[in-house]
Structures are given as C-alpha cells and as structure tokens.
Amino acid sequence: MTDYAVVNPATGETLATYPTISDEALETAIAGADAAYRTWRDVPVAERAARIRKVAELHRERRDELAAIIVREMGKPLSAALGEVDFAADITEYYADNAEKVTADQPIDILGEGTAVIRRTPLGALLGIMPWNFPYYQVARFAAPNIVVGNTILLKHAPQCPESAAAIAQMYADAGLGDGVYTNVYATNDQAATIIADRRVQGVSVTGSERAGAAVAALAGQNLKKVALELGGSDPFIVLSTDDLDATVEAAVEARMDNNGQSCNAPKRFIVQEGLYDAFLEKFTAAMTASKMGDPFADDTVLGPLSSLAAAERLQEQVDRAVAQGATLVAGGTRDGAFYEPTVLAGVTSDMDVYREELFGPAGVVYKVADEDEAVAIANDTSFGLGSYVYTTDPEQAERIANKIDAGMVYVNIVLADSPELPFGGVKRSGTAREMGLLAADEFVNKKLIRVAG
DSSP states (O other): OOSEEEEOTTTOOEEEEEOOOOHHHHHHHHHHHHHHHHHHTTSOHHHHHHHHHHHHHHHHHTHHHHHHHHHHHHOOOHHHHHHHHHHHHHHHHHHHHTHHHHHSOEEOOOSSSSEEEEEEEEOOEEEEEOOSSSTTHHHHHHHHHHHHHTOEEEEEOOTTOHHHHHHHHHHHHHTTOTTTTEEEOOOOHHHHHHHHHOTTEEEEEEESOHHHHHHHHHHHHHTTOEEEEEOOOOEEEEESOOSOHHHHHHHHHHHHHGGGGOOTTSEEEEEEEHHHHHHHHHHHHHHHHHSOBSOTTSTTOSBOOOSSHHHHHHHHHHHHHHHHTTOEEEEOOOEETTEEOOEEEEOOOTTSGGGTSOOOSSEEEEEEESSHHHHHHHHHSSSOOSOOEEEOSOHHHHHHHHHHOOSSOOEESOOSOOOTTSOBOOSGGGBSOOBSTGGGGGTTEEEEEEEEOO
C-alpha cells in the first residue's frame, strides 16, 4: 500500500502508484541533505546561481511534458498548467538573477568606531511540505531561494503529486543539484514528523490547510525549529465604484475561476456597494455559469474537475449546508463526480458556517454593503488574512482601505498580478511567512552580526 498515487480526477482512474520511502532510505536522505549542506554552503554564490538558472531552463525545455503531468494529477486545465510551468521557471530564474543581492552583506551605521554588518548565512537542511494545487510553482518559490542562499532541501510533496515530484527532482539532479542538495521523499505524515524532529534538519516550510499548518507548527515548536506557514485564505473582493462594471466582473470571475477555483489567494467573498450590487450579481452569475467545464486537456476548457472526488464532495457539503442555513443559491450547487459547476451564493449572514469558511472550488459568495466602512468590516471579519482586492475609482479611498484591511497583500483594480519579485504571504490564520521576492530568501538564514573594532 502507498499513499502516493496519480488518480486522474476527470475519470477517477488510478494511473500510477509510487512506493512510500522506507525508514532506512529516509535516514539516508536526511544524512545526505546534512552532508551536502556542509559543502554546498561553501560553493561560490555565482555557481549556486548558475545551477538554479539551469533548473529554470529545464522547466522551459520540458514545458509540455511537465504541464501534462499536472493535468493528469489534479485536473488543472492545460492552458493553466502551461502557465504554471512558465511561472515556476520565472521564479527560479529570479533567484538566479538576484543571488548576489540576497546574499550580500548589509552594513550598519554604528554609533562607535569600526564597522558592523549583517551577514546572511544558511541554516542547513530544510524540509518543505508542499500542496497539490500548484505542484511546480509552490516548490519553486521554496526551493530556489533557499538553495541559492546555501541551504539544502528535503521535499515532501502532496501524495497526489508523485509524478510531478519526480519530474522536479529530476530537473534539480540534471542541473547538478542532486546528491543531497535537493532530495524528493515520498514520506508519510509520521515520517515527516521524524524529519522535523531530527536535529540535522534546521527548519520546515509548509503550504497547505490550517490543520496541516497547526500540526507542523506544533511539531516544529516542540523541536525548536524555525517554521514558515503559508495556509488558506478567504480573500475579499471589494467593489465600491467602477467606470467599467463589465471589466470589473470579468476580473472577478477570472480570479475566482483560476486553477479550478482552488487557489488560496483567489477572491472568494465579493463585497459590493449596494448601488452596484444588483447589476454586479447578475453579470457575475452570468459570467460564472458561462465558464466552459470539461476535459482539462481541451484548449477551450476553463473549468476542469476539482483535484479529487473528496474535494468536490467537501465543497458540495459546504454549499448544501449554507443553503440549509438560509443562504440563497443563485446558481450552481451540483456535482458530477469530481466536477463541480460554478456556484454563486447570496444572502449569507454572520451566523452561517459559510460566512467564515474557505470555499476551495468554483464558488463565490456575494455580499451587499452600504458603504466603505461596512465593506471593510465584512472583509476583516474572518480568521484568514492572505490577499485582498479593492476596486474603486477613488485613489484616496483605495489608500484608506489598503491601510485598514487585515491581509498580507492588497491588490487595487487588478487581479492575477503575482510576480516573482512580489512577496506572497498572509497574517492571522493564513500564515506566518513570506515567499517570493527578496523577502523569501530571508526566511531560513542566520542574520549574523559581525562587529569589528575601529
């Protein structure tokens, strides 16, 4: 038996299984990552950057093959899968381009004589626990900056992504980053706990659910390990004024349907000023339900299956429960295997479960508000704090709301604007860390003070 298998969610067919790593092989992997760190940390930065650049090049060379793998693994439409491979390559290349910058000494203006600098040095072997929804992108934003700064990586991918996990490991090996610098492990949760507890492993990063994050953080705390968490989100999309409602609705739907609706930082709660509410709801519902659902390999498919039958059943249960508690089902709400049709809910109140839950799939809740203050109040009335979106024609209003929203990211009049140089992360129960941008390279380094007398 193994937890690692490729199960095509479009058909339910099991395409391949992969054996879980043995305890003996896991010990070898940990020892190898630790041993590799002892030499990798002393490799010149330019050489580390060159190896990472090669990983980016291999993403581009193997683009079609890599994309097809994740269509099979988790139902991502082919166009989106190709885009993810491209983005992973861009992220990886960004850290090659900025390797000297992220490892450079930071001088300090001191009060006395002499000099002082902050020198960033690596910590050692790290464990990454990655999710299924972006199999390449998530790994790139963890592995690339940490390998550039001199750490080594043990990577536990999601059990439903073993084929992409193997493909990633092969690219790192082909770029000269095998032999412990990057090691894929098909580990169980118990084995992951063993890795976290091992004194040779210096930190752990997890992207996933609140439950997974809490479990990993507890283990890391018990073992005094640095932990970085990137968890869920229920991002607000606030609409207060617009010169083009059709374009605003198009952006809302495009962002909500991204990755079959399975993106942590996708807008999930649409908070609309009452003067625009009726028109927005009508147009939003029409656009959501017009999204073509079907074979994820087809060029014109917008919405493929959810990542698994269990994921679709979970979303159906949430929507059914919301309706039972009094929400209005404006459209959708039905499932066919792992396919879940685009769904719109309205009339949700704070006493309903769905008010505070994350809907991880092609479903959105539309709220009516009187003004800016009510919009911000609803936006912040959640345990999540990942991203947020504000649509307004008033720049001063945008600035006010950006300051008031409890989130790690605020996007004004734009969606799907993630970029390698922009930090990604949240607050509250959405996480504790930042990935991408220059901040990502600061998560697992020793910011060492070196003070020299005058």
